[in-house]
Each structure stands twice: as structure tokens, then as C-alpha cells.
Amino acid sequence: MYKFLGVMAVAAALVSSAAAQNSISGAASPPVVSNPTTLIANFDVQSVGPILDELGVVWRAVATEGGGAAIVANAGGVLNFYMQPSACRVNGTSNCIGVLIFSPYEGDANSQTVRAFNDRYPFTRTALDGTNGAFITRYEIADFGIPRGNVAASLLNFFTLASRFHAELASAGRTVSLEGYSGDLAASSLNRKGLLNLTGAIEHAPALSERHNKSFDEATDDILRLIELEYLPRNKIKNFK
DSSP states (O other), X not given: OHHHHHHHXXXXXXXXXXXXXXXXXXXXXXXXXXXXXXXESOOOHHHHHHHHHHTTOEEEEEEOXXXXXXXXXXXXXTEEEEEEEEEEEETTTEEEEEEEXXXXXXXXXXXXXXXXXXXXXXXXXXXXXXXXXXXXXXEEEOBTBEEHHHHHHHHHHHHHHHHHHHHHHHHOOOOOSHHHHHHHHTOHXXXXXXXXXXXXXXXXXXXXXXXXXXXXXXXXXXXXXXXXXXXXXXXXXXXXX
């Protein structure tokens, strides 16, 4: 837990310049989980759960409509998020080589802020949910297995951006003009260079990518459906007046 709270403190500070320089220069950093190079074969609950435990994340498995299992989680007592395994090879319920990670926010979300944030950070996607709220999401792939350390690193980067997204939603203005949109793009936290070390998507073999393409197409609909679930915790947007 202390490790994660430290990461959240870094997120609140929008990443120190020293940390950013170390990331850019390739300086080694201590692993955030044990056996970071050990591969997990999929994103099933039994594979991901131990990694969440090491990160200090509080989580529980929930049954999905298709008979599989997903994860409802809370990081650091402040960030509610959801992990939906996808692209499952066995009966559509297990040996899932993809996972949709997302965090919903209910409240008065400024559409320009959401769009500006989405344009800024390719590591995640942000969008409106159709009910004045918004969400931030990330899709991970493990076609040939994925190191435990990579899963942990992606989650920590997701937590950082989700925290930043929450801050932007809470402090956003009510503007709807093009000038307001430009102002959102120029907002101080959106202009910082703290996440220059984030990489883009990795290309995979066409045969396997077809499985993920289906999941990509269904991702937004899945999120909107899951947001309606009563047991899914929400993150509150408290706008500054």
C-alpha cells in the first residue's frame, strides 16, 4: 500500500522532473512487483490478482454475464477502476489474452476537457459516457504472455493518468467555445512532460489481432453497459466553484 500511495503522490505532483529524466535516459528503477520478468499467460483473475495484491490494490472478482470473471478494484482508497478480461480463448470465459481497464466518473464532465485530455495522452482513451459523466480506459494485450512487471507498470501509469484526468475534470471551466477548447489543451497539467516515456501500441500477428479487433470495437459499448451495474463504484466529480 505504501508503494502505491507513493505513486499517487507522484501523480498528484504530475511527476517530478528528475523522475522524468531518469525514465527518458533509461536509468534503472526498482521493480514494483516480485519476479517482474516472469510471464503470465493471460489476464484471468488468478493471473492478475496476485499483481494487484502486491500493488496494494483492494479488489474482488465479480461474475460477468457470459459466465466469466472480472475485477472491481480500488487503488489507494481514492481510485475505483474495473478490469474486464476479453479476447478469451476458452469458451469466451477463460484464458483471456486481452483486458479492458477503465475508470468511470459521474458528474458534470466538460466535453472539451475530456476531448483535450484524450488528444493529449495516447496511452489511454477518454470519452463521455452519454449521461454527463466520463471515463478513462486502457486496453492491454498478452497474445504471447506478458511479464508481471509490464502489467504492474501499465497499471501504475493508468493510475497516474486517471488521477490527472480526475483533477482536470474537477477544475474544468464551463466553456463550450473553440477558444475554451484551446484553453483546455493549454491547461498546465496537460502541457507537462511527465509521461514522455510512455510507448505506443505494439503490433501483433494478424491472426491474433483479429481477436483483439473485436474487443476494441465492443469496448465502448461494454463500458456503457457496465456503468449501469449497481455494484460498480463511481468516482465523484467535485467541480470547483
